[in-house]
Amino acid sequence: MQESPKQFHAPFLPQTTSPQTTSQGARVTPILSAKNVNIFYGDKQAVQNVNLDVQRGTVNALIGPSGCGKTTFLRAINRMHDLTPGARVSGQIVLDGQDIYAAGVDAVAMRRRVGMVFQKPNPFPTMSVFDNVVAGLKLSGMRNKDQLMAVAERSLKGAALWDEVKDRLNTPATGLSGGQQQRLCIARALAVEPDLLLMDEPTSALDPSSTARIEELMTDLKKVTTIVIVTHNMHQAARVSDTTSFFLVGDLVEHGPTAQVFQTPRDERTEAYVTGRFG
Numbered sequence: 001m002q003e004s005p006k007q008f009h010a011p012f013l014p015q016t017t018s019p020q021t022t023s024q025g026a027r028v029t030p031i032l033s034a035k036n037v038n039i040f041y042g043d044k045q046a047v048q049n050v051n052l053d054v055q056r057g058t059v060n061a062l063i064g065p066s067g068c069g070k071t072t073f074l075r076a077i078n079r080m081h082d083l084t085p086g087a088r089v090s091g092q093i094v095l096d097g098q099d100i101y102a103a104g105v106d107a108v109a110m111r112r113r114v115g116m117v118f119q120k121p122n123p124f125p126t127m128s129v130f131d132n133v134v135a136g137l138k139l140s141g142m143r144n145k146d147q148l149m150a151v152a153e154r155s156l157k158g159a160a161l162w163d164e165v166k167d168r169l170n171t172p173a174t175g176l177s178g179g180q181q182q183r184l185c186i187a188r189a190l191a192v193e194p195d196l197l198l199m200d201e202p203t204s205a206l207d208p209s210s211t212a213r214i215e216e217l218m219t220d221l222k223k224v225t226t227i228v229i230v231t232h233n234m235h236q237a238a239r240v241s242d243t244t245s246f247f248l249v250g251d252l253v254e255h256g257p258t259a260q261v262f263q264t265p266r267d268e269r270t271e272a273y274v275t276g277r278f279g
């Protein structure tokens, strides 16, 4: 008799799964592929041999206990470790067909395609709301005021902030609430039309209503980009993500559609974590 998959009680039931094929059954090329990725800080290895595909237009959650390597892996996706003394990455991270660690890749240009939103909102403190949103575009040479205004409006609408700030675009960004500042950071990231948006615990400094707004926003953002989010909050992972990757002491233990990872995990360590037996 064939054993049926185990069903665990997870008090949060995700609604969506990640498409791996088109309706015609053709395989979809992932926007991001990590291949045999190892990450070191000096002699200490923080991430071991990670292999992971991320499909376009999805939200992908990285979960696991503190210190398991989630942020370390996330930061490798836009080569942020280049800026950390002693940090080293081996293996390949292929973004839209190109290994971002290959010789000759311009890391600055690559980072424009991969937006990042951090745990604490970090608007440029001396700039207005408007200037924050268009800062990246100005850096890349866009000067036309009408064009900049159009992008600012589109990005602020994309980040569900336009209605709240349209009458105060020239006031300091630091005058916004914490939740508004985080949506401003999302608008700033969206302004350059990133292929990928990395979010490192983007709601951990926010109150429940601001958190809910950003979670709703993530679902909308899948129409224009692909999201990889680190979260400590398993309910959040279950609510917002299509796929979930469970990390433990630097290993990617399990990766799959969120419903499967939470309800019928293949690995008993995943089961123990998602049912709250450790964390």
Ligand SMILES: Nc1ncnc2c1ncn2[C@@H]1O[C@H](COP(=O)(O)OP(=O)(O)OP(=O)(O)O)[C@@H](O)[C@H]1O
Pocket: 041, 046, 064, 065, 066, 067, 068, 069, 070, 071, 072, 073, 084, 232
């Ligand atoms: N700059 C650094 N130098 C040395 N070791 C580091 C550095 N950053 C992280 N580490 C170590 O790498 C390991 C993975 O850390 P990382 O921050 O990626 O974990 P995490 O899963 O994101 O944890 P948390 O959920 O607490 O943020 C930990 O042992 C951590 O102490």
